[in-house]
Amino acid sequence: MNNRNxxxxxxxAYNCIINYFKSKxxxxxxxxxxTYKMQLKFIPELHEDEAMSAVVDVLHKxxxxxxxxxxxxxxxxxxxxxxxxxxxSIVENDAGVFGVDELLAEGGISGIYGKIxxxxxxxxxxxxxxxxxxxxxxxxxGVNTFLDDIIAAVAAxxxxxxxxxxx
Amino acid sequence: MNNRNxxxxxxxAYNCIINYFKSKxxxxxxxxxxTYKMQLKFIPELHEDEAMSAVVDVLHKxxxxxxxxxxxxxxxxxxxxxxxxxxxSIVENDAGVFGVDELLAEGGISGIYGKIxxxxxxxxxxxxxxxxxxxxxxxxxGVNTFLDDIIAAVAAxxxxxxxxxxx
Amino acid sequence: MNNRNxxxxxxxAYNCIINYFKSKxxxxxxxxxxTYKMQLKFIPELHEDEAMSAVVDVLHKxxxxxxxxxxxxxxxxxxxxxxxxxxxSIVENDAGVFGVDELLAEGGISGIYGKIxxxxxxxxxxxxxxxxxxxxxxxxxGVNTFLDDIIAAVAAxxxxxxxxxxx
Amino acid sequence: MNNRNxxxxxxxAYNCIINYFKSKxxxxxxxxxxTYKMQLKFIPELHEDEAMSAVVDVLHKxxxxxxxxxxxxxxxxxxxxxxxxxxxSIVENDAGVFGVDELLAEGGISGIYGKIxxxxxxxxxxxxxxxxxxxxxxxxxGVNTFLDDIIAAVAAxxxxxxxxxxx
Numbered sequence: 048m049n050n051r052n053x054x055x056x057x058x059x060a061y062n063c064i065i066n067y068f069k070s071k072x073x074x075x076x077x078x079x080x081x082t083y084k085m086q087l088k089f090i091p092e093l094h095e096d097e098a099m100s101a102v103v104d105v106l107h108k109x110x111x112x113x114x115x116x117x118x119x120x121x122x123x124x125x126x127x128x129x130x131x132x133x134x135x136s137i138v139e140n141d142a143g144v145f146g147v148d149e150l151l152a153e154g155g156i157s158g159i160y161g162k163i164x165x166x167x168x169x170x171x172x173x174x175x176x177x178x179x180x181x182x183x184x185x186x187x188x189g190v191n192t193f194l195d196d197i198i199a200a201v202a203a204x205x206x207x208x209x210x211x212x213x214x
Numbered sequence: 215m216n217n218r219n220x221x222x223x224x225x226x227a228y229n230c231i232i233n234y235f236k237s238k239x240x241x242x243x244x245x246x247x248x249t250y251k252m253q254l255k256f257i258p259e260l261h262e263d264e265a266m267s268a269v270v271d272v273l274h275k276x277x278x279x280x281x282x283x284x285x286x287x288x289x290x291x292x293x294x295x296x297x298x299x300x301x302x303s304i305v306e307n308d309a310g311v312f313g314v315d316e317l318l319a320e321g322g323i324s325g326i327y328g329k330i331x332x333x334x335x336x337x338x339x340x341x342x343x344x345x346x347x348x349x350x351x352x353x354x355x356g357v358n359t360f361l362d363d364i365i366a367a368v369a370a371x372x373x374x375x376x377x378x379x380x381x
Numbered sequence: 382m383n384n385r386n387x388x389x390x391x392x393x394a395y396n397c398i399i400n401y402f403k404s405k406x407x408x409x410x411x412x413x414x415x416t417y418k419m420q421l422k423f424i425p426e427l428h429e430d431e432a433m434s435a436v437v438d439v440l441h442k443x444x445x446x447x448x449x450x451x452x453x454x455x456x457x458x459x460x461x462x463x464x465x466x467x468x469x470s471i472v473e474n475d476a477g478v479f480g481v482d483e484l485l486a487e488g489g490i491s492g493i494y495g496k497i498x499x500x501x502x503x504x505x506x507x508x509x510x511x512x513x514x515x516x517x518x519x520x521x522x523g524v525n526t527f528l529d530d531i532i533a534a535v536a537a538x539x540x541x542x543x544x545x546x547x548x
Numbered sequence: 549m550n551n552r553n554x555x556x557x558x559x560x561a562y563n564c565i566i567n568y569f570k571s572k573x574x575x576x577x578x579x580x581x582x583t584y585k586m587q588l589k590f591i592p593e594l595h596e597d598e599a600m601s602a603v604v605d606v607l608h609k610x611x612x613x614x615x616x617x618x619x620x621x622x623x624x625x626x627x628x629x630x631x632x633x634x635x636x637s638i639v640e641n642d643a644g645v646f647g648v649d650e651l652l653a654e655g656g657i658s659g660i661y662g663k664i665x666x667x668x669x670x671x672x673x674x675x676x677x678x679x680x681x682x683x684x685x686x687x688x689x690g691v692n693t694f695l696d697d698i699i700a701a702v703a704a705x706x707x708x709x710x711x712x713x714x715x
Contacts, residue, residue: 389643
């Protein structure tokens with residue numbers, strides 16, 4: 048039942064995400080660096096701290112936090128083999144036709160920053176840059192099916208924010 | 215790591231969803247009935263078995279099954295208080311600004327049947343019909359945050375299939 | 382060719398939309414009234430001027446303006462029979478399987494306000510309220526295939542803004 | 549007014565699109581070639597005629613045809629300076645923050661083939677391959693703001709069809 052007295056836990060949500068990133072050795076600077084490099088060719092006067100500030104803004108948006116938390120929870124549960132079958136096998140094997148990871152990331156995170164963000168996301172998802180390359184190749188460290196898409200979507204959304212700022 | 219040798223478990227996925235519906239006393243006829251009533255005013259010659267057939271088709275599509283399974287797993291885990299906080303509280307209280315339930319349902323299920331399906335979904339999500347009304351009001355029977363949206367999205371998608379068939 | 386020196390015409394875009402609404406006897410108050418009535422049951426303390434302010438904010442967003450201008454242009458061109466065939470016939474007859482009107486409205490306008498806005502849009506698109514009812518029934522006054530979806534999407538997006546504000 | 553007796557002109561719609569492609573020296577083989585090259589690394593046993601067949605299938609889908617026709621009409625009208633201002637200037641200059649071209653392409657064409665197609669689209673939109681590279685660099689031959697996105701979206705959707713076929 049929808050509980051109208053429930054107060055959205057903004058701070059707890061933000062901390063949950065940031066702490067998970069830390070546990071995976073991902074710094075916000077790593078994400079901002081992807082954003083910065085992606086937008087620099089379009090905005091030559093861009094500064095790295097603007098990219099950082101855009102990343103922090105994106106990560107405070109509730110819709111972003113909700114989708115990030117769900118993806119993180121699914122990775123964590125899959126790492127402990129606690130998802131019901133056959134979902135556990137599908138997530139564990141990062142099945143190419145799964146698509147829910149891209150939906151949460153593209154539809155739920157970059158999508159709310161408009162179509163530039165969606166296009167950025169598709170590009171980053173294929174051409175792994177920086178921290179995304181590392182995430183794509185780590186082995187034996189639990190399931191990261193959703194994590195790389197979340198990072199790409201946050202970087203993509205921050206890039207779209209900057210594109211609009213300078214348009 | 216993406217495992218290219220992984221074979222998608224179509225039958226297990228379908229059965230997992232149907233069995234969960236059964237455990238919640240939801241029959242495919244209940245979903246088809248929503249589809250039928252929604253489309254009848256546009257297609258006066260519609261038969262109920264066409265609606266049933268459209269619902270079954272929709273539920274065999276992989277993208278639909280993936281999103282349905284994720285939503286179901288999240289409801290099941292939330293019912294057992296096994297989601298990490300603050301996600302557990304957000305799902306349990308069906309927070310109005312959560313939106314991941316609508317994303318999986320609208321973006322992941324009805325969305326792939328085009329914009330008619332999306333509009334159908336928005337309508338059904340607000341104006342609870344048939345089984346949706348029951349789901350919206352059951353209490354004390356575990357968490358159903360995702361379930362009602364999944365049902366609405368499947369009914370909406372089946373309706374869009376019928377609309378295209380008769381266009 | 383993408384011209385990087387092009388400066389986005391924010392004021393001209395906003396005025397173009399508002400003037401078109403005026404020419405169709407649609408006031409921003411009419412749109413705000415839909416938003417207000419839709420959200421009042423969720424937010425009993427809501428004031429009408431908050432709804433108005435949300436509508437004005439939505440209409441200043443570039444992504445919203447772009448999609449609104451494209452929809453308006455297509456209605457205007459179709460009214461003068463200046464679209465190429467068979468698109469002219471499809472738009473003129475508001476074919477049920479067209480869907481581009483809902484895509485610009487839902488995907489391009491309400492979509493960037495998150496899933497609550499998408500659900501609001503689907504609801505308003507079916508249950509025509511206020512000015513939407515009038516638009517749906519005017520005859521012989523040119524083509525309004527896109528206009529009613531644009532209005533519904535703006536009202537839906539403004540409603541989602543208010544929902545987040547009070548969450 | 550929605551005219552329920554209107555019969556959707558499937559053949560005229562398909563021919564309108566194909567003829568426009570021809571007038572721009574784009575063959576379906578050019579689109580299939582993008583699809584083939586994109587998917588070959590994932591599906592080593594893929595044949596070029598399967599890619600061609602997937603492209604033809606995609607182009608017969610109504611939702612695809614509707615969005616393609618709208619994009620083509622907007623390019624044609626912009627080429628003749630027949631769009632109302634400031635939309636004419638925005639389309640003519642392919643403004644980076646426009647986004648309606650990506651919406652019709654990604655949301656309206658590749659989107660209905662699921663999230664793999666969306667990701668494919670984002671990748672192709674940035675890394676112009678084959679015919680897309682040529683389209684991106686032709687000058688003085690009218691406005692092609694929507695055309696390259698439509699081509700990329702059709703190639704992306706066909707790629708997703710093949711990915712599902714081999715999953």
